[in-house]
Amino acid sequence: MDFDNNDDECENNELCCRRKVNLDNGPYLNSKLGKGIIKEVVVNCLINDSVIPVASSEKVQQPSQPSTKAEKKKSIQKVSSDSSSTVSMEVKSKLFVEVVAPVESALNKVSVIGCGAVGMACVFSILTQNVSSEVAIFDLNADKLKGELMDLQHGSAFLKSAKISASSDDLKITANSRVIIITAGVRQKENESRLELLQRNVEILRSMVSKLVSYSPNAVLIVVSNPVDILTYVSWKLSGFPQNKVIGSGTNLDTSRFRFLISEKLNIAPESCHGWIIGEHGDSSVPVWSGVNVAGVTLKDVYPALGTDNDKENWKEVHKNVINSAYKIIQLKGYTSWAIGLSVADLSLAILRNSQKVHAVSTNVKGLHGIDDDVYLSLPCVLGENGIVKTIKQELNEEETKQLKISAKILAEHASQLKI
Ligand SMILES: NC(=O)C1=CN([C@@H]2O[C@H](COP(=O)(O)OP(=O)(O)OC[C@H]3O[C@@H](n4cnc5c(N)ncnc54)[C@H](O)[C@@H]3O)[C@@H](O)[C@H]2O)C=CC1
Numbered sequence: 001m002d003f004d005n006n007d008d009e010c011e012n013n014e015l016c017c018r019r020k021v022n023l024d025n026g027p028y029l030n031s032k033l034g035k036g037i038i039k040e041v042v043v044n045c046l047i048n049d050s051v052i053p054v055a056s057s058e059k060v061q062q063p064s065q066p067s068t069k070a071e072k073k074k075s076i077q078k079v080s081s082d083s084s085s086t087v088s089m090e091v092k093s094k095l096f097v098e099v100v101a102p103v104e105s106a107l108n109k110v111s112v113i114g115c116g117a118v119g120m121a122c123v124f125s126i127l128t129q130n131v132s133s134e135v136a137i138f139d140l141n142a143d144k145l146k147g148e149l150m151d152l153q154h155g156s157a158f159l160k161s162a163k164i165s166a167s168s169d170d171l172k173i174t175a176n177s178r179v180i181i182i183t184a185g186v187r188q189k190e191n192e193s194r195l196e197l198l199q200r201n202v203e204i205l206r207s208m209v210s211k212l213v214s215y216s217p218n219a220v221l222i223v224v225s226n227p228v229d230i231l232t233y234v235s236w237k238l239s240g241f242p243q244n245k246v247i248g249s250g251t252n253l254d255t256s257r258f259r260f261l262i263s264e265k266l267n268i269a270p271e272s273c274h275g276w277i278i279g280e281h282g283d284s285s286v287p288v289w290s291g292v293n294v295a296g297v298t299l300k301d302v303y304p305a306l307g308t309d310n311d312k313e314n315w316k317e318v319h320k321n322v323i324n325s326a327y328k329i330i331q332l333k334g335y336t337s338w339a340i341g342l343s344v345a346d347l348s349l350a351i352l353r354n355s356q357k358v359h360a361v362s363t364n365v366k367g368l369h370g371i372d373d374d375v376y377l378s379l380p381c382v383l384g385e386n387g388i389v390k391t392i393k394q395e396l397n398e399e400e401t402k403q404l405k406i407s408a409k410i411l412a413e414h415a416s417q418l419k420i
């Protein structure tokens with residue numbers, strides 16, 4: 001863990017002395033547990049200006065000596081380990097016979113970049129739905145991150161053996177991830193469109209994507225920050241990854257909203273209402289009315305006016321409500337979080353379990369449905385361990401194809417103004 005849960009203790013000389021004694025407790029020095037303890041002692045001793053020689057261990061990185069009070073504080077956040085493991089060294093020595101050091105990283109590690117409303121909803125959904133047993137969180141806002149980490153850790157007894165770690169200054173915390181979820185960035189204010197966030201969020205990606213992929217070359221990137229389609233394109237360019245490994249959360253969320261709103265109209269469960277929103281995650285998204293069905297009964301066959309201007313039942317309103325959902329929720333509570341968190345957890349699950357499940361996600365659509373531009377937008381895709389495995393050749397009618405091309409043009413125009 002990169003964060004010490006009790007900074008105040010670190011000002012306490014007595015505690016540091018105790019830690020010195022523990023450090024001298026030979027048998028632990030070569031163990032993985034001992035490694036964390038050594039780090040902590042180094043940091044806390046620096047805080048107290050009493051330099052204690054540290055046993056040599058090539059795996060232990062000694063922080064450069066901080067000079068100001070602020071730097072001292074920061075160095076704790078960077079390298080200190082869990083204080084409770086230090087003070088219980090004697091108990092551990094009496095309780096355990098170590099057989100082998102635990103494996104450091106799970107094979108299903110997920111990292112979430114950004115611990116804001118969306119990032120934390122993703123983390124919470126992933127942990128509570130057992131999508132992964134190891135989650136790392138990175139955010140520049142050290143206090144918020146530490147608060148979120150502690151709050152989650154205090155619920156660990158109710159989770160299925162999850163390991164949660166966090167860092168505010170070292171992306172290495174994400175190393176060896178299988179899925180990396182990018183939620184860092186600014187969000188819309190009331191009445192602001194997603195596209196208006198573009199340049200600010202591009203800069204954030206520029207600061208991190210190449211580092212993230214170098215620490216986790218086997219990861220699949222899921223971009224969530226808005227405008228998600230263009231930022232997925234940018235992340236793909238910055239990452240050097242093949243297209244299959246860089247995915248935008250895209251209209252997986254809009255599709256879920258669509259199915260929910262249809263279910264309300266029909267008074268049956270959302271899981272039983274099948275329909276897709278494709279194109280931009282945003283104002284130019286496209287409802288595929290021609291494919292909406294319940295138990296294989298296509299609604300447009302039984303009611304041809306579905307989704308058109310001549311529809312006395314006004315199904316078109318359902319799509320309008322999908323588009324307005326985010327604006328409405330932002331107006332009411334300031335941000336959207338739970339649905340996107342659940343949506344991203346589902347995408348992560350499909351990848352980690354190699355499930356070959358179909359989701360509407362943002363991918364490079366050049367050459368599909370007559371689109372010539374090098375743009376990312378959402379189509380139904382099959383997801384597996386290596387990301388996007390297949391794109392579904394959806395049968396679209398003339399109107400749907402026209403709208404999809406308009407969506408692609410809007411995104412291409414915005415993307416063309418970018419300097420990546
Ligand atoms: N694709 C989708 O369906 C959805 C996308 N979003 C987007 O997700 C993004 C995040 O939204 P919220 O979580 O509500 O915002 P937020 O403001 O609550 O959180 C953003 C977090 O990013 C962090 N951050 C900023 N720069 C960073 C950097 N360089 N490195 C690490 N962390 C950094 C901030 O400290 C903050 O904690 C926004 O762009 C929003 O529009 C939101 C909902 C749905």
Ligand SMILES: CC(=O)C(=O)O
Nearest residue numbers: 194226253326336340
């Ligand atoms: C904010 C956003 O993109 C959404 O909730 O759809």
